[in-house]
Amino acid sequence: MGYLFLTLAICGELIGTNLLKASNGFSVLWASVGALAAYGVCFYFLAIAMKTINISVVYAIWAGVGIVLTAVLNVVIWRESLNIPTLLGLMLIVVGAxxxxxxxPGH
Incomplete structure (x- = not known):
């Protein structure tokens, strides 16, 4: 169950981060409120995941998957580009996780 909660935390992070971008510096009310709510959900499920999964593993997966999927959504939704050093850095994050x-710990 811990990995299910971790997946929900990652989804909350992705939604929150994209709504944060859409909030335009907290100047768009619905996106600002949505971002805060999504981060609340994210941290709730992250805390629940830490009950059964080692904190270093939870944090590495949460951060690594979140960064990589955020970069992908950045390209798809926000039409931003990735360069070679960015892709290399993303690969290193995945390898580290x-x-x-x-x-x-625990293995």
Whole structure:
């Protein structure tokens, strides 16, 4: 169940981050309120996930998957571009999260 809660936390983060962008510096009310609500949901499920999964693993997966999927949504929704150094950095984040998950505490 911990990984289900972690997935919900990641979804909340993705929604919150994109609504934060849409809020235009908290100048669009509906997007601002939505971003805060989504982050609230995100942190709630993140805390629940930490009951059964090691905190370093939870945080690495949450941050890594969140960063990578945010970059993908950045390209798809906001039409922003990615360059080679950014892609390399994203790959390193993924590799780090995988290594931590496979060989980190508790393994």
């Amino acid at each position: 995988v290594i931590l998950n496979l060989y980190g």
